[in-house]
Amino acid sequence: MLRYITTSLKKPASINLNAAKFNSLIRPIKGPCQYRTYATDNKDFTIPKTRNIGIIAHIDAGKTTTSERMLYYAGVTKRIGDIDDGDTVMDYLAAERERGITINSAAITFGWQGHRINLIDTPGHVDFTMEVERAVRVLDGAVTILDGVAGVEAQTETVWKQADRYEIPRIAFVNKLDRTGAAFGRTVREMWKKLRTRPLVVQLPVMNEESMDERHKGLKAVVDLVTMEMIQWDDVHTDGSVLKRVPLNDATTDNSLLEEAVKGRTALVEALAEMDDAIVEAFFDEADGDHMRVDAGALKAAIRRVTVANKAVPVLCGAAFKNLGVQPLLNAIIDYLPSPLDRPSAMVTYSSGKTALIPLNDSHLCALAFKVVHDARRGPMVYVKVYSGKINTRMTLFNTTTRGKERVNKLLQMYAKDVEEIPSIGAGNIGVIVGLKDTRTGDTLVQSNDTNAIKKGLQLGNIDIPSPAFFSAVEPASVSEEEAVTNALKNLVREDPSLKVWTDEESGQLLVSGMGELHLEIVKDRLLNDFKVKAEMGKMRISYRETCQSEANASAVYDKEVMGKRARAACHVEISPIQEDLEQTNTKLILEEGWIANSGNQLAADVTLADDLSSALDSNNTAQLNPEDMKQAVQNGLLAGLARGAVLGFPLTKLKVKAYDLQTFGPDTTLGAISACVSNGVYEAVQKASPCLLEPMMEVYTEVNENHIGSVVSDLSGTRRGHVIGLESSAIGDEQDSDDSENAQVYAPEDSLLVKSDVGGYIPKQIIKAHVPLSSMLGYSSALRSLTGGSGAFSMRVIGYGEMSKDRERSVISEMKGW
Numbered sequence: 001m002l003r004y005i006t007t008s009l010k011k012p013a014s015i016n017l018n019a020a021k022f023n024s025l026i027r028p029i030k031g032p033c034q035y036r037t038y039a040t041d042n043k044d045f046t047i048p049k050t051r052n053i054g055i056i057a058h059i060d061a062g063k064t065t066t067s068e069r070m071l072y073y074a075g076v077t078k079r080i081g082d083i084d085d086g087d088t089v090m091d092y093l094a095a096e097r098e099r100g101i102t103i104n105s106a107a108i109t110f111g112w113q114g115h116r117i118n119l120i121d122t123p124g125h126v127d128f129t130m131e132v133e134r135a136v137r138v139l140d141g142a143v144t145i146l147d148g149v150a151g152v153e154a155q156t157e158t159v160w161k162q163a164d165r166y167e168i169p170r171i172a173f174v175n176k177l178d179r180t181g182a183a184f185g186r187t188v189r190e191m192w193k194k195l196r197t198r199p200l201v202v203q204l205p206v207m208n209e210e211s212m213d214e215r216h217k218g219l220k221a222v223v224d225l226v227t228m229e230m231i232q233w234d235d236v237h238t239d240g241s242v243l244k245r246v247p248l249n250d251a252t253t254d255n256s257l258l259e260e261a262v263k264g265r266t267a268l269v270e271a272l273a274e275m276d277d278a279i280v281e282a283f284f285d286e287a288d289g290d291h292m293r294v295d296a297g298a299l300k301a302a303i304r305r306v307t308v309a310n311k312a313v314p315v316l317c318g319a320a321f322k323n324l325g326v327q328p329l330l331n332a333i334i335d336y337l338p339s340p341l342d343r344p345s346a347m348v349t350y351s352s353g354k355t356a357l358i359p360l361n362d363s364h365l366c367a368l369a370f371k372v373v374h375d376a377r378r379g380p381m382v383y384v385k386v387y388s389g390k391i392n393t394r395m396t397l398f399n400t401t402t403r404g405k406e407r408v409n410k411l412l413q414m415y416a417k418d419v420e421e422i423p424s425i426g427a428g429n430i431g432v433i434v435g436l437k438d439t440r441t442g443d444t445l446v447q448s449n450d451t452n453a454i455k456k457g458l459q460l461g462n463i464d465i466p467s468p469a470f471f472s473a474v475e476p477a478s479v480s481e482e483e484a485v486t487n488a489l490k491n492l493v494r495e496d497p498s499l500k501v502w503t504d505e506e507s508g509q510l511l512v513s514g515m516g517e518l519h520l521e522i523v524k525d526r527l528l529n530d531f532k533v534k535a536e537m538g539k540m541r542i543s544y545r546e547t548c549q550s551e552a553n554a555s556a557v558y559d560k561e562v563m564g565k566r567a568r569a570a571c572h573v574e575i576s577p578i579q580e581d582l583e584q585t586n587t588k589l590i591l592e593e594g595w596i597a598n599s600g601n602q603l604a605a606d607v608t609l610a611d612d613l614s615s616a617l618d619s620n621n622t623a624q625l626n627p628e629d630m631k632q633a634v635q636n637g638l639l640a641g642l643a644r645g646a647v648l649g650f651p652l653t654k655l656k657v658k659a660y661d662l663q664t665f666g667p668d669t670t671l672g673a674i675s676a677c678v679s680n681g682v683y684e685a686v687q688k689a690s691p692c693l694l695e696p697m698m699e700v701y702t703e704v705n706e707n708h709i710g711s712v713v714s715d716l717s718g719t720r721r722g723h724v725i726g727l728e729s730s731a732i733g734d735e736q737d738s739d740d741s742e743n744a745q746v747y748a749p750e751d752s753l754l755v756k757s758d759v760g761g762y763i764p765k766q767i768i769k770a771h772v773p774l775s776s777m778l779g780y781s782s783a784l785r786s787l788t789g790g791s792g793a794f795s796m797r798v799i800g801y802g803e804m805s806k807d808r809e810r811s812v813i814s815e816m817k818g819w
């Protein structure tokens, strides 16, 4: 249950932490440990002292475990939440706690070393990739957590690519180094090879040579290569709150460790010198060419510069579950990741298709709603990132996506379960608006009197949401329950635009579609438990797509009486198929001017009026409809027309559609009439253009032992109708490849030096990459289990939509029409 704190500068009752005691516990690292207003322009928390940070990784890498420790050491929580006990702060939805996974990325604010950190935890499961995408675009920096045993995993690569797309500077934390088979050096090499990044090792793990009891297994300390100190955690304080830094020296440090540390620091200085001139100067002028004497402060500043410039990724290590390594990670967030001031200006797009940059110090408000959460008591809570200007309470905003006015009721700063009311959210910061009625995830907000932005239709580029792969019917338990179910679904869609809800015209059934089975399971959970509605969910079905095989055009005339008033419009629509193979589906599209991309389609809304005809009919008509609104109405019509195909009513994709020659009929032409006319035009054109079905195709990565390759490949390419694309070994970073000149630049310690007892637990596997129709992947986990004796694992994601044979199309049509 959320609690409400009205006095902004007071420590809330729930955080009854003795700050003095806490500060003494975490010495010598200076901790803030005070609860205060971080969101406003308080002079202590100015923009340079803000970090908008996300944690991104593969499922189960330890994101939630690590963030729970961060909150604890920062003084936000009194005890460390445990995923396995289901009492974490970051995963606060009941569904998350039950499954031990993060679904809704929770945004939370806390202080560290006099800085304000806005931390966004993101889910690792592939069904929630959109959650990650939404979070990633508002981040200024990210911490990538890697599982030290599994190394770089499939979903790590996916989220890494997402962060690449938004050029987000990153640091990496190699976690779980207490576990058997953990290998820091191998993971660093995998980062280089698989993520194609430049890892910069700034810490070394120090392992116990022999495994003793559980707590002392694996990692025991960390070497800081910047300061050349050993960071040790006090054994008495098992919460990891007490640590000390011991300078490395010949007398007390183990020889092989000291040697490795010297090697590591030398490599660090060399790598930095390649990328940063100031370090070259510091090396020759101040350190007399001695790698060990380069000043730690100069090194830190250089690491920050190369990280912010996306030239390298500092790598740290630890075992969050054992409370080892988290405070140095927090320090690294402050030291190496950018403040909003260090980031490029936000790029906005106008409805004309033109783009512009909006600097942080622009006084006009420009904010992005990156997340909507439904709170039972308070209603929708809209998480925003402010890119310029400031949002104040009671301000009237204009949503340039829905083109409606919205009034801010309250502004809040989130502390996971607690909230604090704040007077404003300034540029570069993240906060929550309460009171917005129609704003959805992904919408752009400006001030309602900013006529320039409103007229030009300013938008902070929208996320292209991938098409849902599954759908299911939702049956309200009774007629009286229908409204509650519809409202609950509406709220869920506002929160998560990757869900779609619609009513099937033939059966009248309410349908909901999502990215995967887990996604829809969570919908069911939330309907029943969070929204407390009474409904049943039907069998999960595959969401096919439709397209056209030829070109066509249609002219549509809309002329109807709507509520006693005549509504008229006319237009032309032309349609043609986009030819692309699966690998091209996800490459960045370069659009012609005036075209927008949506769900694999390209749309153009030409609102130049069909000249003489319109003007002849009514010379005043344009005065009544603003061209921006007309354009939006045409676009809405195109989207509505593409939402329902002619074969089975599935959404259309891979089409280029243009509406043009719009005709208006004076006051009879409303925006609704324009949209309906365009939508009808699309439907008519589609019917003439040889419509057909497409099926979701998955990119599947299957990891198996060498001896199971044959059977798994023949199953994928035979029974499952897939195409095997490639085969690679997961041991990619295991050996130092001396022939690889690029590899030689990257320093990664040899694991045998550091992990004496446990390195044997890792057995490299073969990874088979294939494209397989989703329908053939149902039940694959149990098939793979029996093919590999339980040792195989796989991950998959929708890569696009592929054609199917006419026979298969017929059988899908008869199966679907039969229900």
Ligand SMILES: Nc1nc2c(ncn2[C@@H]2O[C@H](COP(=O)(O)OP(=O)(O)OP(=O)(O)O)[C@@H](O)[C@H]2O)c(=O)[nH]1
Pocket: 057, 058, 059, 060, 061, 062, 063, 064, 065, 066, 083, 084, 100, 101, 102, 103, 122, 123, 124, 125, 175, 176, 177, 178, 179, 318, 319, 320, 321, 322
């Ligand atoms: N041994 C060990 N286990 C860990 C460590 N960190 C996390 N774990 C365990 O790994 C499992 C997954 O941890 P989470 O923190 O939920 O991982 P996550 O990345 O947040 O997972 P999602 O929210 O589902 O994406 C839990 O059982 C943790 O207890 C670690 O340092 N050592």
